[in-house]
Amino acid sequence: MQKEFITVKELYREKEQYIGKTVKVAGWIRTSRVSKNFGFIELNDGSFFKNMQIVFDEKVENFKEVGKLAISSSILVEGELVSTEGAKQPVEIHAKSIVVEGESDSSYPLQKKRHTLEYLRTIAHLRPRSNTFSAVFRVRSIAAYAIHKFFQERNFVYAHSPIITGSDCEGAGEMFRITTMDLNDIPKTEDGKIDYTQDFFGKEANLTVSGQLNAEIMALSFRNVYTFGPTFRAENSYTGRHASEFWMIEPEIVFADLEDNMELAEDMIKYVISYVLENAPEEMEFFNSFIDKGLLERLNKIVNSEFIRITYTKAVELLIESGHEFEYPVEWGCDLQTEHERYITEQIYNCPVFVTDYPKDIKAFYMRMNEDGKTVRAMDLLVPGVGEIVGGSQREEREDVLLDRINEMGLREEDYWWYLELRKFGTATHSGFGLGFERIIMYMTGMSNIRDVIPFPRTPKNAEF
Amino acid sequence: MQKEFITVKELYREKEQYIGKTVKVAGWIRTSRVSKNFGFIELNDGSFFKNMQIVFDEKVENFKEVGKLAISSSILVEGELVSTEGAKQPVEIHAKSIVVEGESDSSYPLQKKRHTLEYLRTIAHLRPRSNTFSAVFRVRSIAAYAIHKFFQERNFVYAHSPIITGSDCEGAGEMFRITTMDLNDIPKTEDGKIDYTQDFFGKEANLTVSGQLNAEIMALSFRNVYTFGPTFRAENSYTGRHASEFWMIEPEIVFADLEDNMELAEDMIKYVISYVLENAPEEMEFFNSFIDKGLLERLNKIVNSEFIRITYTKAVELLIESGHEFEYPVEWGCDLQTEHERYITEQIYNCPVFVTDYPKDIKAFYMRMNEDGKTVRAMDLLVPGVGEIVGGSQREEREDVLLDRINEMGLREEDYWWYLELRKFGTATHSGFGLGFERIIMYMTGMSNIRDVIPFPRTPKNAEF
Numbered sequence: 001m002q003k004e005f006i007t008v009k010e011l012y013r014e015k016e017q018y019i020g021k022t023v024k025v026a027g028w029i030r031t032s033r034v035s036k037n038f039g040f041i042e043l044n045d046g047s048f049f050k051n052m053q054i055v056f057d058e059k060v061e062n063f064k065e066v067g068k069l070a071i072s073s074s075i076l077v078e079g080e081l082v083s084t085e086g087a088k089q090p091v092e093i094h095a096k097s098i099v100v101e102g103e104s105d106s107s108y109p110l111q112k113k114r115h116t117l118e119y120l121r122t123i124a125h126l127r128p129r130s131n132t133f134s135a136v137f138r139v140r141s142i143a144a145y146a147i148h149k150f151f152q153e154r155n156f157v158y159a160h161s162p163i164i165t166g167s168d169c170e171g172a173g174e175m176f177r178i179t180t181m182d183l184n185d186i187p188k189t190e191d192g193k194i195d196y197t198q199d200f201f202g203k204e205a206n207l208t209v210s211g212q213l214n215a216e217i218m219a220l221s222f223r224n225v226y227t228f229g230p231t232f233r234a235e236n237s238y239t240g241r242h243a244s245e246f247w248m249i250e251p252e253i254v255f256a257d258l259e260d261n262m263e264l265a266e267d268m269i270k271y272v273i274s275y276v277l278e279n280a281p282e283e284m285e286f287f288n289s290f291i292d293k294g295l296l297e298r299l300n301k302i303v304n305s306e307f308i309r310i311t312y313t314k315a316v317e318l319l320i321e322s323g324h325e326f327e328y329p330v331e332w333g334c335d336l337q338t339e340h341e342r343y344i345t346e347q348i349y350n351c352p353v354f355v356t357d358y359p360k361d362i363k364a365f366y367m368r369m370n371e372d373g374k375t376v377r378a379m380d381l382l383v384p385g386v387g388e389i390v391g392g393s394q395r396e397e398r399e400d401v402l403l404d405r406i407n408e409m410g411l412r413e414e415d416y417w418w419y420l421e422l423r424k425f426g427t428a429t430h431s432g433f434g435l436g437f438e439r440i441i442m443y444m445t446g447m448s449n450i451r452d453v454i455p456f457p458r459t460p461k462n463a464e465f
Numbered sequence: 466m467q468k469e470f471i472t473v474k475e476l477y478r479e480k481e482q483y484i485g486k487t488v489k490v491a492g493w494i495r496t497s498r499v500s501k502n503f504g505f506i507e508l509n510d511g512s513f514f515k516n517m518q519i520v521f522d523e524k525v526e527n528f529k530e531v532g533k534l535a536i537s538s539s540i541l542v543e544g545e546l547v548s549t550e551g552a553k554q555p556v557e558i559h560a561k562s563i564v565v566e567g568e569s570d571s572s573y574p575l576q577k578k579r580h581t582l583e584y585l586r587t588i589a590h591l592r593p594r595s596n597t598f599s600a601v602f603r604v605r606s607i608a609a610y611a612i613h614k615f616f617q618e619r620n621f622v623y624a625h626s627p628i629i630t631g632s633d634c635e636g637a638g639e640m641f642r643i644t645t646m647d648l649n650d651i652p653k654t655e656d657g658k659i660d661y662t663q664d665f666f667g668k669e670a671n672l673t674v675s676g677q678l679n680a681e682i683m684a685l686s687f688r689n690v691y692t693f694g695p696t697f698r699a700e701n702s703y704t705g706r707h708a709s710e711f712w713m714i715e716p717e718i719v720f721a722d723l724e725d726n727m728e729l730a731e732d733m734i735k736y737v738i739s740y741v742l743e744n745a746p747e748e749m750e751f752f753n754s755f756i757d758k759g760l761l762e763r764l765n766k767i768v769n770s771e772f773i774r775i776t777y778t779k780a781v782e783l784l785i786e787s788g789h790e791f792e793y794p795v796e797w798g799c800d801l802q803t804e805h806e807r808y809i810t811e812q813i814y815n816c817p818v819f820v821t822d823y824p825k826d827i828k829a830f831y832m833r834m835n836e837d838g839k840t841v842r843a844m845d846l847l848v849p850g851v852g853e854i855v856g857g858s859q860r861e862e863r864e865d866v867l868l869d870r871i872n873e874m875g876l877r878e879e880d881y882w883w884y885l886e887l888r889k890f891g892t893a894t895h896s897g898f899g900l901g902f903e904r905i906i907m908y909m910t911g912m913s914n915i916r917d918v919i920p921f922p923r924t925p926k927n928a929e930f
């Protein structure tokens with residue numbers, strides 16, 4: 001039956017083809033107003049951000065019934081597509097018949113009046129029917145596709161890194177434990193410890209915090225790979241920037257150094273933004289008008305700018321020289337806080353900035369040690385309005401140096417046996433980075449809370465829907 | 466630095482452009498043989514299934530060192546691309562210089578001799594460097610992209626369904642529990658029960674077994690959506706067809722009945738197979754030669770056949786009429802076993818077959834009840850060599866009928882409050898299905914164990930790498 005119904009998107013995009021013809025559409029009533037003899041319905045069919053206006057009068061058999069339909073009722077409409085030059089919408093349908101598919105009622109919670117974003121989170125099963133969320137989740141979908149398209153067109157292999165991990169050695173954050181043990185009767189060993197050999201995987205298992213180490217395996221076989229999947233943090237963080245479950249993109253490239261890595265990150269960010277601007281113009285216009293006034297200008301600027309590249313040492317100098325008073329004072333060796341990152345990218349450069357070569361003590365063990373013995377070949381990409389959006393590094397490809405770092409940081413060598421073997425059997429210069437998918441969606445939509453760019457967000461004390 | 470190195474894929478695909486020119490490549494030694502004055506290296510750079518033959522002689526400065534390199538050493542080669550008409554490979558590189566990037570050694574476990582697939586699973590960090598696994602995982606990547614491309618080109622919204630779920634009401638299988646509680650000191654309520662209010666999400670939380678119910682939410686906003694993400698089963702199953710973690714694709718379409726659903730599934734399967742045949746010809750040729758002799762013929766046949774559609778009732782009649790002796794006897798009301806499914810699709814039709822309208826008692830509560838009160842609008846797609854590859858249904862869109870089914874099956878109404886509300890506020894005819902991603906990869910590659918189509922498989926007692 002679906003083919004009978006032309007999508008509203010098609011009627012907008014190919015209107016010349018349909019004007020004057022009888023068409024059928026199916027969708028949900030967003031608003032309606034009815035007078036004695038005729039009525040108007042704003043119909044959304046889910047295929048397109050914009051609504052189709054349905055004009056109907058007493059020629060429609062069930063005129064009275066239709067006139068009384070509550071918001072969000074679903075209807076099947078047959079009528080003529082009419083050009084409406086000069087009106088807000090380029091076309092409308094003059095209905096010949098309207099079939100009621102599914103009635104809604106007056107208790108429908110998404111009425112026309114404005115709701116807070118907080119309230120809308122409690123009706124996550126209905127909020128995608130609002131303008132804001134229909135725009136956010138369509139942009140999310142288009143951006144996800146842009147990422148796949150970007151990498152696949154460049155011959156990257158999409159690698160599914162595991163979600164369940166038997167190692168907790170990634171060190172990127174607090175982890176969720178997975179178990180099938182009966183929590184009322186946890187099996188114990190003779191000396192009273194939890195007997196994980198009796199758990200499902202025969203040992204402790206957690207949800208992954210990063211697919212990077214697995215991506216390195218794949219890259220050292222396929223040259224260029226990327227992951228794109230869910231990752232997890234069991235952190236009791238109630239900020240608008242953190243969720244317990246989020247999607248991450250982690251490319252990894254071989255015979256490639258930090259310069260290649262920065263170039264890839266810059267190309268990818270520009271590609272995704274351009275693709276969304278081109279393929280979701282109505283949604284982006286909406287965000288620019290109602291969510292974040294300067295959005296389109298900012299995004300267009302990014303697409304057309306050359307990203308700056310400076311070292312951490314230079315960044316620290318600039319921050320100190322600026323004389324600006326920060327909440328957290330700056331000195332060489334300190335981790336950069338969001339306030340510092342934003343100052344660099346917004347006040348100093350007003351442009352995206354890569355900061356490279358951080359002190360080894362504030363970065364992970366797998367980052368490549370520089371000649372100076374003090375810094376590592378790390379990079380963070382800072383963008384105006386957000387701060388850090390990408391973090392990555394050239395990886396330590398030298399087995400002996402890597403082993404020193406593992407020991408130096410008090411990690412257990414045996415946890416990394418296969419990671420070390422990658423350096424033993426044909427190691428190669430390689431690099432990679434991570435991009436939090438929700439971060440870039442927030443950046444492109446202007447939405448300021450991560451809960452509002454994930455269809456069904458998971459945060460502390462919240463796993464509804 | 467990466468741009469310096471042309472990929473082997475490019476040198477094969479665009480050879481006319483490069484023959485006679487000096488090129489640089491970087492990759493890993495798959496095999497080498499050396500005589501006194503010259504040597505041959507089969508170099509794989511990860512970009513392409515096939516190797517590039519490197520011919521070198523004493524003009525190469527470090528001739529002796531290169532000649533002794535162990536398998537899987539990584540090297541950077543500069544030389545002339547030479548046409549080799551009539552040889553196995555269309556081109557080879559006559560090396561001018563070879564730089565050793567990362568030496569391997571003789572303990573490298575993936576030597577030229579054949580290894581069992583079981584053994585290769587124990588070196589999952591190296592097996593993608595073998596022919597079989599480089600082919601499998603590249604096909605996996607290309608197939609994943611084909612799925613996104615198929616749906617995105619049809620204006621479907623990609624919906625990320627949650628991995629962590631607070632409800633265990635999907636009923637599709639055993640679930641993994643997620644917790645951050647201290648298992649040595651589980652908080653208890655006054656009456657001695659586990660106090661889940663103190664757990665991370667404030668209640669019991671599990672890993673999802675299906676994104677379908679969430680996909681229905683999204684579809685009833687966006688008309689056509691799909692999920693593509695990991696799902697989980699905590700089943701102690703040691704077969705070659707089951708993994709604890711696997712990826713699933715679940716499209717959901719609105720204003721669409723079971724006929725639309727079957728058409729979509731058929732189109733999708735054909736699209737993915739065609740796309741892989743077209744974009745991974747070398748890999749598919751390899752599978753056809755070394756893994757499964759009739760593979761290409763079977764896949765081409767599927768792409769060009771019309772899938773059969775029969776009812777469950779008809780299927781049972783045919784099975785009984787066949788006179789074939791099955792391990793599990795067939796009668797109306799029984800669930801079809803793999804032996805029955807394969808008999809239908811292989812012996813009776815020798816072609817993919819949709820079986821529809823199953824008895825309600827062997828199907829899920831959300832499937833649409835037929836007029837007869839006995840069967841539901843379910844569909845399974847059966848394919849030769851595998852059996853069931855897709856399962857789906859038209860969904861029960863009538864609130865009262867759905868509620869009856871929930872009660873009839875002893876489920877708790879309050880667990881489904883939002884699912885029921887979808888039927889209250891503008892319900893609509895809708896349908897969807899699930900495709901296990903690994904199933905179709907196994908089908909397309911001829912690999913018979915699911916552990917061999919997942920880079921880092923998770924199964925009972927196994928969460929390595």
